[in-house]
Amino acid sequence: MGVIGKRVAYYPGCSLEGAARAYDVSTRIVAKELGLELDYLEDYNCCGAMESKNVTFMGTMLLNARNMSLARKQGHNVIVAPCNGCSFSLQRAEYFLETDRAVFEKVNALLREGGVDPLDQIPQTYHILEWFYHEAGPQKVKEKTRKPLRGLKVANYYGCLYTRPHFYARTYAHAGGQEEEVRPRRRDTADDDEHPYYMNALLEAAGATSVEFEPMHTQCCGGPHSLSDEAVSEKFVMMILQTAKRNGADIIATECPLCHASLEMYRHRLMLKGVPDVDVPAAYFTQLLGLAFGYSANDVKLKDNLSDPLPVLKRLGLA
Amino acid sequence: MAIHERSLVEPERILRKERLVVDGVDVSGDWNLIILPRVINDYDLDFAKEIINSPDGKTINQCYQCSYCTASCPVHNYWDERYNPRHFIYLARLGLIDELQKRADVMWRCVSCHKCTHRCPKGVLVEEVLKVILRTMAKKGLIDEYPSKKFDKFFTESVLEYGRIEDGELLFGWIEKQGYKVFKDPILKKPIPFLGETPEWLKQLTIKPIKSMNIGFLVLNAKHMLFHPRTKNWSRFKQVLRKVMQEEGALSH
Structure with missing residues (x-):
C-alpha cells in the first residue's frame, strides 16, 4: 500500500466530461472519501483512443506525449486515468518512448516545435482501479462504508485493455512463479492478467456479492468498432449480458466509459429485438462505491445511465 | 482425415474419394484425402x-x-x-x-x-x-475503403481539429456518414438530434430515458454538441501534428 502516491495527475479523458459525466462525478466522490487527491490535468487533449493509432503512429505518440508533458509541468510522476482506452494509450506511448530511443528523441524534438515542454522523464500511467486498490484498498473501503450494498449481486466487467496487453498494462499472473523473464515490464501493483480481482475486492468490501463471470469479465464489448461494426459488437455484448444474467447478476459494474456505453446501447438494441436474458443494467463501480459511502442516487448521477439501474437498486433498498 | 484450419485451403484443391484403392490395397478412411500442391511466384x-x-x-x-x-x-x-x-x-x-x-x-x-x-x-x-x-x-492502394477505416479517419480528424472529441458529434456524424439525413441548424451547422432521420433503435434508446433523466445531463451534452469542447493553445501543436501525419501519409489515403 502507498507506493503510487496519494496525490496524482488526473487525466479524465474526453468522455468523462460529456456522456460519462456520472463516472467523473462519482470518481471524485470516491477519491475524496478515500482520502486521495486528484489533480486535474489542465488543458489536456484527446489520447487518440483505439482509433487514431490505426491511422498514424507518430501522431498518437505526440498526442500522449503532450499530456505527459503537461503532467510533468504540474509536478507529477504518476498519471491516473479512469478510462481503459485512455490508460491504454498513455501506457502504449510510455512503452514506445521507453523502449525506442529514436521515437523518444523524435517526439521530444516535435514537442519543442509545437511549443510544449519536452519530456525530461516519462511519467507512469495507472488505471484508476489499480490506484484505488493500492492507495486505499478494501480495508479503507470497508471503514468508509455506511450503507453496505447488501444483497447486490454484481458482475464485475473489466473489459479488454485494463489487463491487456502485458507490455503496456504491466499485468502478470499472480499465481505464477517464473514471470520475471517473460514479463519484463511487470509492475508489482498491477492486477492479475487473466483473472483480475481488484474491482471484485473493492465492491465486496462495500458489501456486494460478486457472481461468477469468467471468462466474460475480460471479453471484448466491440470497443472501437461499437459504431463501425454493429453486427460483431452486438454479438459480443449479447454474450456478456447473457452470461451475467444467467449467473444471477443484478447489475454489471463497469470501469470504462466506452465499455459502459457499448453495453448500454447494445443492451437496448438487443431488448428491442427480443433477445432473452439481456436486461441487466450497468453502473460504474465508482457509482456503486459512492452509494455504499452513503451518497444518494442523485449525487452519483445514477439517472445518467441509459440502462437505468435505479429500479434494481431500489428493490434492494440501496438507492 | 481432418484438415487443420480448413478454411485456408481453397475447396478446389481438396480431393477426397469415398473409396480409394491403390495397388490393390483399400486405403479409404485413412489416406483418401489429398491437398493438391500449389506454386507461388508472385510475391512482394x-x-x-x-x-x-x-x-x-x-x-x-x-x-x-x-x-x-x-x-x-x-x-x-x-x-x-x-x-x-x-x-x-x-x-x-x-x-x-x-x-x-x-x-x-x-x-x-x-x-x-x-x-x-x-x-x-x-x-x-x-x-x-x-x-x-x-x-x-x-x-499502397491495395485495399478498398472499409468501415473501421472510415470511422478511424473521422475520429482522428476530430481530434486534429479540436484537440478533443465529443460523443454526440461522433454518434451523429457517423450516422450521417452511413447515409441518414441528419438535420443541421442553419447557423452553427451542427447536427440537431431527432429532427432529421435517425435509426429506429437510437430514437427508442433516447426517448425513454429523456423522460427520467436529469436535465443537467441533457443540457451539458447539448451544449457540447453545439460548442465543441476544445483544447486551448492547440493551434501551434496542431500544425506539428498535421505535418507529422502528412509525412506518414496518414492524411492522404
Whole structure:
C-alpha cells in the first residue's frame, strides 16, 4: 500500500466530461472519501483512443506525449486515468518512448516545435482501479462504508485493455512463479492478467456479492468498432449480458466509459429485438462505491445511465 | 482425415474419394484425402520490409506461427473463422498480396482486444502488426475503403481539429456518414438530434430515458454538441501534428 502516491495527475479523458459525466462525478466522490487527491490535468487533449493509432503512429505518440508533458509541468510522476482506452494509450506511448530511443528523441524534438515542454522523464500511467486498490484498498473501503450494498449481486466487467496487453498494462499472473523473464515490464501493483480481482475486492468490501463471470469479465464489448461494426459488437455484448444474467447478476459494474456505453446501447438494441436474458443494467463501480459511502442516487448521477439501474437498486433498498 | 484450419485451403484443391484403392490395397478412411500442391511466384518481399521499418510493426519477424493469437481471438472464435491473425502475418511476411486481398472483407474486423498480443509467447505485438499490415495495404492502394477505416479517419480528424472529441458529434456524424439525413441548424451547422432521420433503435434508446433523466445531463451534452469542447493553445501543436501525419501519409489515403 502507498507506493503510487496519494496525490496524482488526473487525466479524465474526453468522455468523462460529456456522456460519462456520472463516472467523473462519482470518481471524485470516491477519491475524496478515500482520502486521495486528484489533480486535474489542465488543458489536456484527446489520447487518440483505439482509433487514431490505426491511422498514424507518430501522431498518437505526440498526442500522449503532450499530456505527459503537461503532467510533468504540474509536478507529477504518476498519471491516473479512469478510462481503459485512455490508460491504454498513455501506457502504449510510455512503452514506445521507453523502449525506442529514436521515437523518444523524435517526439521530444516535435514537442519543442509545437511549443510544449519536452519530456525530461516519462511519467507512469495507472488505471484508476489499480490506484484505488493500492492507495486505499478494501480495508479503507470497508471503514468508509455506511450503507453496505447488501444483497447486490454484481458482475464485475473489466473489459479488454485494463489487463491487456502485458507490455503496456504491466499485468502478470499472480499465481505464477517464473514471470520475471517473460514479463519484463511487470509492475508489482498491477492486477492479475487473466483473472483480475481488484474491482471484485473493492465492491465486496462495500458489501456486494460478486457472481461468477469468467471468462466474460475480460471479453471484448466491440470497443472501437461499437459504431463501425454493429453486427460483431452486438454479438459480443449479447454474450456478456447473457452470461451475467444467467449467473444471477443484478447489475454489471463497469470501469470504462466506452465499455459502459457499448453495453448500454447494445443492451437496448438487443431488448428491442427480443433477445432473452439481456436486461441487466450497468453502473460504474465508482457509482456503486459512492452509494455504499452513503451518497444518494442523485449525487452519483445514477439517472445518467441509459440502462437505468435505479429500479434494481431500489428493490434492494440501496438507492 | 481432418484438415487443420480448413478454411485456408481453397475447396478446389481438396480431393477426397469415398473409396480409394491403390495397388490393390483399400486405403479409404485413412489416406483418401489429398491437398493438391500449389506454386507461388508472385510475391512482394518489399511489403514485409515496410512493416518492419515502422516502430510498431517491427516485431513481426519474431513470429514462429504457433497460432496462439488465432486461438485467443474472439473474432475468429465467435464471428468468422476466416479471420486468422497468424495467417495474415504469414502472408504479409511472404508478401502474398493477392492472398491478403482475398481476405480484405474480414481483415478490418479486429476489435483491438489485445488478447493476441497479450498471450503471444514470442513477444510479437500482434494487434499492432495487423493494423500496420492494413495501414500499409491502404497506403499502397491495395485495399478498398472499409468501415473501421472510415470511422478511424473521422475520429482522428476530430481530434486534429479540436484537440478533443465529443460523443454526440461522433454518434451523429457517423450516422450521417452511413447515409441518414441528419438535420443541421442553419447557423452553427451542427447536427440537431431527432429532427432529421435517425435509426429506429437510437430514437427508442433516447426517448425513454429523456423522460427520467436529469436535465443537467441533457443540457451539458447539448451544449457540447453545439460548442465543441476544445483544447486551448492547440493551434501551434496542431500544425506539428498535421505535418507529422502528412509525412506518414496518414492524411492522404
